[in-house]
Amino acid sequence: MKILVAIKQIPRRDATPQIDESGRWNPDEQSEFETNEPDAFALEEALQLKDRHGGEVVVLSAGPERVAQSIREALSLGADRGIHIVCDDLAGLDTLGLAGRLAEAARRESPDLILTGLQSDDLGLGQTGVVMAELLDIPHATIIMQVEAGDGRVRVKRELESGWFQWIELPLPALLTIQSGIAKLRYASLMGIKKARTKEIRKIEAAELAAPPPPSVTLHRVFPPQSRKSTQIIGGPPAEAAAKLVEKLRSEVRAI
Amino acid sequence: MSGVLAILEQRGGAWNRMSWEAFAAGREIAKATGAPLMACVPGYAIEPLLPDLMCRDAAKVYAVSHPLLENYTADGYTAALEQLVKKAAPEYVVFPHTYQVRDFAPRLATRFGETLIADVVGLEIRDSRPVFIRQLMQGKLNGAYGHSGRGPCFVSVQAGAFAAEGLEAGTPECEAFVPELAESRIRARVEPPFREATQTVDLSSAPIIVSVGRGIQSKDNLPVMETLAEALGAELAASRPICDSGWLPMERQVGSSGQTVTPKVYFAVGISGAIQHLIGMKGSKCIVAINKDESAPIFEVADYGIVGDLFEVVPALTEAVRRAKS
Numbered sequence: 001m002k003i004l005v006a007i008k009q010i011p012r013r014d015a016t017p018q019i020d021e022s023g024r025w026n027p028d029e030q031s032e033f034e035t036n037e038p039d040a041f042a043l044e045e046a047l048q049l050k051d052r053h054g055g056e057v058v059v060l061s062a063g064p065e066r067v068a069q070s071i072r073e074a075l076s077l078g079a080d081r082g083i084h085i086v087c088d089d090l091a092g093l094d095t096l097g098l099a100g101r102l103a104e105a106a107r108r109e110s111p112d113l114i115l116t117g118l119q120s121d122d123l124g125l126g127q128t129g130v131v132m133a134e135l136l137d138i139p140h141a142t143i144i145m146q147v148e149a150g151d152g153r154v155r156v157k158r159e160l161e162s163g164w165f166q167w168i169e170l171p172l173p174a175l176l177t178i179q180s181g182i183a184k185l186r187y188a189s190l191m192g193i194k195k196a197r198t199k200e201i202r203k204i205e206a207a208e209l210a211a212p213p214p215p216s217v218t219l220h221r222v223f224p225p226q227s228r229k230s231t232q233i234i235g236g237p238p239a240e241a242a243a244k245l246v247e248k249l250r251s252e253v254r255a256i
Numbered sequence: 257m258s259g260v261l262a263i264l265e266q267r268g269g270a271w272n273r274m275s276w277e278a279f280a281a282g283r284e285i286a287k288a289t290g291a292p293l294m295a296c297v298p299g300y301a302i303e304p305l306l307p308d309l310m311c312r313d314a315a316k317v318y319a320v321s322h323p324l325l326e327n328y329t330a331d332g333y334t335a336a337l338e339q340l341v342k343k344a345a346p347e348y349v350v351f352p353h354t355y356q357v358r359d360f361a362p363r364l365a366t367r368f369g370e371t372l373i374a375d376v377v378g379l380e381i382r383d384s385r386p387v388f389i390r391q392l393m394q395g396k397l398n399g400a401y402g403h404s405g406r407g408p409c410f411v412s413v414q415a416g417a418f419a420a421e422g423l424e425a426g427t428p429e430c431e432a433f434v435p436e437l438a439e440s441r442i443r444a445r446v447e448p449p450f451r452e453a454t455q456t457v458d459l460s461s462a463p464i465i466v467s468v469g470r471g472i473q474s475k476d477n478l479p480v481m482e483t484l485a486e487a488l489g490a491e492l493a494a495s496r497p498i499c500d501s502g503w504l505p506m507e508r509q510v511g512s513s514g515q516t517v518t519p520k521v522y523f524a525v526g527i528s529g530a531i532q533h534l535i536g537m538k539g540s541k542c543i544v545a546i547n548k549d550e551s552a553p554i555f556e557v558a559d560y561g562i563v564g565d566l567f568e569v570v571p572a573l574t575e576a577v578r579r580a581k582s
C-alpha cells in the first residue's frame with residue numbers, strides 16, 4: 001500500500017505570539033518550529049500500516065525552506081521519501097489555494113491512502129484534508145482513531161462527540177484525517193537518523209504547480225483575545241499565593 | 257444571491273442543541289445585512305422536528321428529506337446540500353461547528369469554489385458586512401477574517417459563541433425539498449454509533465474537580481495531583497493528552513470528546529485551555545488556573561489564577577488546604 005502523509009510545520013505550541021502595531025502576526029520572525037502534533041500521529045499510523053501490510057510511506061509538506069527539517073525528521077522515523085512544495089506565500093492563500101497545491105502533488109503520486117492531521121494547531125482550520133479529498137474526488141473520513149486496511153478498502157473508527165464512535169468503510173483510494181492519540185509515537189533511532197540522510201526529498205517549486213485561485217477568505221488582522229471573566233491573578237511566592245487562594249476559596253467561593 | 261441560510265443538525269430525530277446557536281448567528285448576519293433568514297434541516301422522516309422550527313423568526317424553512325439522508329454520510333449530505341444551496345442561492349451559509357459539519361462542510365464549500373470560515377467565535381459588522389472572528393494558536397490569538405469570494409460565504413460557529421436563548425418567534429413558510437441522490441454515489445458504508453466502555457466515575461456530580469494537563473510532564477508526577485485532590489476531597493480529571501497517553505483512564509477526560517462538568521470549583525493545572533477542553537468545563541461555578549505561561553488561554557475563563565510552576569504551586573496549595581481544614 002502506498003501512503004501519503006501531509007505534514008505541516010507550525011510555531012511551537014508554547015510560543016508567545018507577537019503581534020505588530022498593524023495587527024499582523026508573522027510567526028517566521030520569532031518562532032521555533034515543530035511538526036503539527038496530529039500530523040505526527042498521522043505519520044505514526046502510516047508507519048504502522050506499512051509495518052503490517054508493507055508498501056511505501058511518502059511525506060508531503062508545503063512551506064518555506066525550514067519545513068525540510070520536519071520532512072527530515074519524518075524520514076528518520078521511517079518514512080521512505082519526502083516531497084517539499086517550496087513556497088513562502090502560504091499566509092496569502094486560503095484553504096482552497098493550499099489544498100489545491102497539496103492535491104496536485106498528491107495526484108502525481110497516486111497513493112492508495114492519504115493521511116492528514118485533523119487540524120493544525122496554529123491555524124486550527126481543520127479542513128485542509130477534506131478539501132484535498134474533494135479536489136481529488138476521493139472519499140474521506142475525519143477524526144479517525146483506528147484504521148483497518150485490506151482488500152481495496154479501509155474500515156476506520158471515527159470519533160463522534162462526547163465519547164461516541166462509529167465505524168465506517170471506504171473504498172481506496174481514500175483520505176483520512178487522523179486524531180491525536182491514535183497510536184503510540186515512536187522515537188527516531190540513531191540508525192533511522194543516519195538512513196534519513198540518504199533518503200530523497202524532492203523539491204517542487206510552487207511555480208511548477210497550477211496558480212492558486214485568488215483567496216475568497218482573508219485574515220485581515222490579529223489581536224489578543226479579551227478575558228471573558230475578570231480573572232484575579234494571585235501573585236507572590238508559591239506558599240503565599242497558595243494561602244491567599246485558599247482564603248479566597250473559603251471566604252468568596254465558600255468551597256473549602 | 258441573497259439571504260442567509262442556517263443549516264441545522266439533527267440525529268435520529270433529535271436536535272443537536274448547537275443548531276439554535278447557528279440559527280442565532282444566522283439571525284445576526286441577516287439583521288446586519290438586511291437580508292432574509294432561511295433555515296434548513298436535512299434528514300429523513302424529520303416531520304416531527306418541524307414544529308420546533310416553524311415557530312422561529314425566519315422567512316423560510318426547507319425540510320430536506322431523503323431516505324439516503326437517514327444515516328449521515330459525507331457524500332450524501334454534501335450532494336443534498338449542494339443542490340439546496342444552488343436552489344436557495346443564499347449569500348451566507350451558517351453551520352454549527354459540530355464534528356459532522358467538520359466532516360462535510362469543507363467539501364461543500366469547495367464545490368462552490370469557496371473556503372469555509374470554520375469555528376467562528378464572534379462577529380463584527382463593518383459597513384453592513386460581517387467580519388468573522390476565529391481563534392488562532394489554540395486560543396492565544398484572535399483573527400478577523402473577511403470574505404471576498406464570489407460564491408456564498410460558508411461559516412461554522414463554535415459551541416457557546418452565540419446565545420440560543422431569547423430568540424424571537426415567527427411564522428416561516430415551509431418548503432419540502434427532496435434532493436436527487438443515488439445510492440451508488442455514496443462511497444462510505446456506515447455502522448451504527450456506539451459508546452466505548454461503561455462509565456464508572458461520574459465526574460458530573462463531583463463538587464470539586466482537580467484537573468491535570470500536559471504540564472505534569474510524566475505519569476510519575478501524578479501523585480502531586482492526587483495528593484491535592486485528596487486534601488480537597490476532589491475527583492481527579494484530565495485533559496485529553498493525559499488520557500491518550502494512558503496516564504489516567506479515558507473516563508476522567510473532560511472536554512468535547514469526554515465529559516462535561518460543572519463543579520463548584522474546577523482546578524485546571526498545567527492545562528493550556530484549548531477550546532475542546534473549555535467546552536467541557538467552562539460552566540463550572542469557579543475556575544482556578546495554575547499555569548506557568550501567563551498567556552495561556554485558560555486564564556481567560558478563570559476566576560482565580562496563579563502564574564507559576566505547578567511543581568512548586570501545587571504542593572504549597574496542598575499544604576494550605578490541609579492547614580485550612582484542620
Ligand SMILES: Cc1cc2nc3c(=O)[nH]c(=O)nc-3n(C[C@H](O)[C@H](O)[C@H](O)COP(=O)(O)OP(=O)(O)OC[C@H]3O[C@@H](n4cnc5c(N)ncnc54)[C@H](O)[C@@H]3O)c2cc1C
Pocket residue numbers: 013014118119143468469470471472494495496497498509510511512513514515525526527528529530531532533536546547548549552564565566567
Ligand atoms: C476534535 C478534537 C477533540 C478534542 N477533544 C478534547 C477533549 O475532550 N478534552 C481535551 O482536554 N482536549 C481535547 N482536544 C485536544 C485539545 O485541542 C488540546 O490539544 C488539549 O486540550 C491540550 O491539552 P493540555 O492543555 O493538557 O496540553 P497543552 O496544550 O500542551 O498545555 C500544557 C500547558 O501546561 C503548561 N505547563 C507546562 N509546564 C508547566 C509547569 N511546570 N507548571 C505549570 N504549567 C505548566 C503550559 O504552559 C501549557 O499551557 C481535542 C482536540 C480536537 C481537535
Ligand SMILES: Nc1ncnc2c1ncn2[C@@H]1O[C@H](COP(=O)(O)O)[C@@H](O)[C@H]1O
Pocket residue numbers: 006007008009036038039060061062063090098102115116117118119120121123124125126127128129
Ligand atoms: N502547509 C502544509 N503542508 C502539508 N500539509 C498541510 C499543510 N497545511 C495543512 N496540512 C495538513 O492539513 C491538516 C489540517 O490542517 P488545517 O486545515 O490547517 O487545520 C494538517 O494536520 C496537515 O496534515
